[in-house]
Amino acid sequence: MKILIIExxxxxxxxxxxxxxxxxxxxxxxxxxxxAVEKIELYQYDCMVVDINLPDGSGLDLIRLIKxxxxxxxxxxxxxxxSLDNRxxxxxxxxxxxxxxxxxxxxxxxxxxSIHRRISFNGSNELILNEIKLIxxxxxxxxxxxxxxxxxxxxxxxxxxxxxxxxxxxKAGLAEHLWGDHMDAADSYDFIxxxxxxxxxxxxxxxxxxxxxxxxxxxxxxxxx
Amino acid sequence: xxxxTKTTLNLLSISLFIxxxxxxxxxxxxxxxxxxxxxxxxxxxxxxxVRQMEEAHSSVSQPPNRNEMVIVTPVDKxxxxxxxxxxxxxxxxxxxxxxxxxxxxxxxxxxQPYYIQIYKxxxxxxxxxxxxxxxxxxxxxxxxxxxxIVNRYSSRLVWKVFYDTVEKVNRxxxxxxxEFTLQDSDVKEFADLNRVLLTMTERIKNDYLNLKEYTxxxxxxxxxxxxxINSKLELLLQSGEMSxxxxxxxxxxxxxxxxxxxxxxxxxxxxxxxxxxFPESKNVSPETIINALLENLDDLIRxxxxxxxxxxxxxxxxxxxxxxxEMLIVNLVxxxxxxxxxxxxxxxxxxxxxxxxxxxxxxxxxxxxxxxxRFYKSSSSPESLGLGLAIVQKICALYGFEVGYEFExxxxxxxxxxxxxxxxxxxxxxxx
Numbered sequence: 001m002k003i004l005i006i007e008x009x010x011x012x013x014x015x016x017x018x019x020x021x022x023x024x025x026x027x028x029x030x031x032x033x034x035x036a037v038e039k040i041e042l043y044q045y046d047c048m049v050v051d052i053n054l055p056d057g058s059g060l061d062l063i064r065l066i067k068x069x070x071x072x073x074x075x076x077x078x079x080x081x082x083s084l085d086n087r088x089x090x091x092x093x094x095x096x097x098x099x100x101x102x103x104x105x106x107x108x109x110x111x112x113x114s115i116h117r118r119i120s121f122n123g124s125n126e127l128i129l130n131e132i133k134l135i136x137x138x139x140x141x142x143x144x145x146x147x148x149x150x151x152x153x154x155x156x157x158x159x160x161x162x163x164x165x166x167x168x169x170x171k172a173g174l175a176e177h178l179w180g181d182h183m184d185a186a187d188s189y190d191f192i193x194x195x196x197x198x199x200x201x202x203x204x205x206x207x208x209x210x211x212x213x214x215x216x217x218x219x220x221x222x223x224x225x
Numbered sequence: 226x227x228x229x230t231k232t233t234l235n236l237l238s239i240s241l242f243i244x245x246x247x248x249x250x251x252x253x254x255x256x257x258x259x260x261x262x263x264x265x266x267x268x269x270x271x272x273x274x275v276r277q278m279e280e281a282h283s284s285v286s287q288p289p290n291r292n293e294m295v296i297v298t299p300v301d302k303x304x305x306x307x308x309x310x311x312x313x314x315x316x317x318x319x320x321x322x323x324x325x326x327x328x329x330x331x332x333x334x335x336x337q338p339y340y341i342q343i344y345k346x347x348x349x350x351x352x353x354x355x356x357x358x359x360x361x362x363x364x365x366x367x368x369x370x371x372x373x374i375v376n377r378y379s380s381r382l383v384w385k386v387f388y389d390t391v392e393k394v395n396r397x398x399x400x401x402x403x404e405f406t407l408q409d410s411d412v413k414e415f416a417d418l419n420r421v422l423l424t425m426t427e428r429i430k431n432d433y434l435n436l437k438e439y440t441x442x443x444x445x446x447x448x449x450x451x452x453x454i455n456s457k458l459e460l461l462l463q464s465g466e467m468s469x470x471x472x473x474x475x476x477x478x479x480x481x482x483x484x485x486x487x488x489x490x491x492x493x494x495x496x497x498x499x500x501x502x503f504p505e506s507k508n509v510s511p512e513t514i515i516n517a518l519l520e521n522l523d524d525l526i527r528x529x530x531x532x533x534x535x536x537x538x539x540x541x542x543x544x545x546x547x548x549x550x551e552m553l554i555v556n557l558v559x560x561x562x563x564x565x566x567x568x569x570x571x572x573x574x575x576x577x578x579x580x581x582x583x584x585x586x587x588x589x590x591x592x593x594x595x596x597x598x599r600f601y602k603s604s605s606s607p608e609s610l611g612l613g614l615a616i617v618q619k620i621c622a623l624y625g626f627e628v629g630y631e632f633e634x635x636x637x638x639x640x641x642x643x644x645x646x647x648x649x650x651x652x653x654x655x656x657x
Contacts, residue, residue: 009449009452009453011453011457012449012452012453012456015453015456015457015459015460016456018460019456019459019460019463022463078452080445080448080449080452081445100448100490101448101449101451101452102448102451102452102453102454102455102456102482102483102486103452103455103456104455104459105456105459105460106459153524167463168462168463168465170459170462170476170479172479172480172483173459179521179524180521190528191524191525191528194524194528195524215472216469216472216473217469217472217473217476218462218472218473218475218476218479219476
């Protein structure tokens, strides 16, 4: 997938690129509004990560421009401003997601993956990873064609793991993905453990290999290597 | 004590003191005057009596005046000096003592020494003095009363500006963004006071706004570096070349930076509520928010084995900002879940006039007012930010809701009363 990252903070965009690189994406980075407009006019991208506050313009204007030219591209907004207005406006003018800084790279990656699935197969795809098969729009998961009995949270957990396979996912990142801002991270660690225990048990029961590794004190890793 | 009362009392006590002193002095000076007059008169009388005695062979006719009396006694030896004195004489007719001035002297008439006493009544003069003093007293009291009334009235007029200023300063609130104006005064002191106050409030307001702007900017600017720290730490985690010890250190740093960003965004939220940056209002259904939230918190609720009791009146709507409505309810419910005990109760009651969220818990021995302070934490949950109830209070203050806490039958109850402003409307300029 070809991704354009528009983020004026170089260190942050570097980090994003580095994280996404391992996923087989082709990432390009621009730091200003002007550069972004230039790139959009010249090349075609599958997805864009847009910062709202750019030194020479607003990311929202950029999105408006894209929509005006009817360019089909998945858009994820990253912004330091956690205001509902910006969020609503961003989503209304055609962005797919709105992430507030600071965000977890795993979260960004999961959203990119979901956009990717949507645009590449019109959403009616199956996600296959070795013996695991997911049908995202039906929220169903299979191992060796046997359906897994999962709760909503466990299903989300599995999807998040698969989106970020071979990566260490922190407990805080998991908590935020599963419960949003409402749950304070520390409160939710015990439930993460419970959900992971249940998910692993269900996977093993249906004959899946044990991919979920616990990284002591940090989080988990869906290790398929 | 009010200044007016104080000055009035001072004036009154001093003038009364001076008046009392004056009356006594006046009385005595009058007395001395009268006495010397009487003495003078009696001196003249003495001469006439002597003359009369010389002519009429030692006899004296009593004066026709009832106020005067002459007693002539033959004596063996003349006393050389005249003697003046005051004396009381019993009046048989009126059955009382009367004050008389007495002059006693000796005179040799026809070679026979006599002791002659002249008595002159002082009743008349006394009466005169008393009536003079009384008239004066009445006059002075009238004068003082008039003065006091006039003083009070004029003072009240003059001090009106001052009281107005005090009232306005008292009501002044930096957060309301209201223009601070004071009444003009033609009294120099008050005009000075108002001028100084205006400059001072202007300066304070500017300092406050600068500080607030600085904090807000700082908070916003902090988000980006925090995002960098977080993402770099996350990348570092993926490198996979670290010992367990290094992982642990990294995990701690990662968690701390997430915590920091949560603090930061919460403080930004508080500042935004204070700045009334959530102007748009919609009809929101607390019931929907509560149900969604309880579902989201299901894991937490189940792990604590909490019994959830919902008494939600259907179709209750509040007109307020949807995001703030959610923040209000989320913080209250989260608070009630977090501070609950294992197998405790969580009661959510909603009616048209109030929202009450109660949870089981040990008796909190804390100051109720402290509960809503920023960064106030109970020792039982060191992980919480300590900002939840501060947000609740700010939101309630914005919409004119009343939030209260009480401990009742082992339940901690947080009640939000909508009654003060039932529809939660917010006017266009943002003031409630």
